[in-house]
Amino acid sequence: MHLKFWGVRGSVPVPGRETVKYGGNTTCLEVRTNDGTLLIIDAGTGIRLLGLELMKGEFGRGTGTAHILFTHSHWDHIQGFPFFIPAYIGSKDDAGNRVEGQCNRFHLYGASDVDDRLEATLRGQMEHFYFPVDLNYLSAQINFHPMVGNNVQIGSATITAKRLIHPNGVLGYRIQDGDHVLCIATDCEHPSDGSIDRNLLELAQNADILVYDAQYTPEEYNPAAHGLQGPSKIGWGHSTFMEGIRVAQEAKVKRLVLTHHDPLHNDERVAEMERRAQAILPGTLAAYEGLVLQL
Ligand SMILES: [Zn+2]
Ligand SMILES: [Zn+2]
Structure with a gap:
């Protein structure tokens, strides 16, 4: 399995000279399984760049297939979709029907107990109030799949959500491909009672890589607990690198990768957070745009 990060930011894109090293695009990950199946996790603005790369191959000819797994439909995880060029590639006949075999094909997954409004939300952000082109205009074949039972087999990958x-x-998500396991846990807060989320522990158990939401430092998350001023982030739905380390250690994860970097964190701040995390758990990485990992 092969993993590439196309967007590592949380909340909102942050272009600019202070975010060059880690990148300014919101969440999008590319996963290639052992049998060559293309999985895409989330459609933040990073998916625009992935789309341009995909256009150089079969997606440029209208013969590509990919599976897009959504963690949820908050804006920073869907806002790149209208700019994903491969979704525009395909042939339609005179009646406007897509021609079989001449259209890119995308399978979009969201879980019925979390995201039963995935289709409505993606359609909604392409209504003319917000965007000039609606979802039906796209020439690719797009199919929505509610993930019933939270398990799905895609190519050689067994996926549990x-x-x-x-x-x-x-x-x-826990993505198992052959002997290797990738766990993706972004936009997740740790339990307020100091425990570790049982669901997350199960997903991350013995994973080769855990990609974890480390939007905040512990001091930013709960300033009062550190004798500092400032707003508490408790209940905002995000976590810290320290909590990521706790999960990684408890679940016996081989490598922790921090993501969903806060818009207020420039390159220097992210690098500092990475150093702090590495001092406790060597090998920990802060994800950056273009980072490729093999597992
Ligand atoms: Zn997010
Ligand atoms: Zn979110």
Whole structure:
């Protein structure tokens, strides 16, 4: 399995000279399984760049297939979709029907207990109030799949999803391909009672890589607990690198990767957070745009 990060930011894109190293696009990950199946996790603004890369191959000819798994439909996880060029590639006949075999094909997954409004939300952000082109205009074949039972087999990958802690809910994913396991847990807050989320522990158990929401430092998350001033982030649905380390250690994860970097964190701040995390758990990485990991 092969993993590439196309967007690592949380909440809102942050272009600019202070975010060059880690990148300014919101969440999008590319996963290639052992049999060559393309999985895409979330459609933040990073998916625009992934789309341009995909256009150089079969997606440019209208013969590509990909599976897009959504963690949830908050804006920073869907806002790149209208700019995903491969979704515009395909042939339609005179009656406007898509021609079989000449259209890119996308399978979109959201769980019925978290995101039963995935289709409505994606359609909604392309209504003319917000965007000039509506979803039906797209020439690719787009199919929505509610993930009943939170399990799905896609190509050589067995995928398990579980609900994690986030306003309106979020899905964490465990992607098993051959002997290797990738766990993606973004937009998830740790339980307020100091325990570790059981669902997350199950998803991350013995994973090769855990990609974890480390939007805040512990001091930013709960300033009062550190004798500091400032707003508490408790209940905002995000976590810290320290909590990521706790999960990684408890679940015996081989490598922790921090993501969903806060818009207020410039390159220097993210690098500092990475150093603090590495001092406790060597090998921990802060994800950056373009980071490729093999597992
Ligand atoms: Zn987010
Ligand atoms: Zn969210």
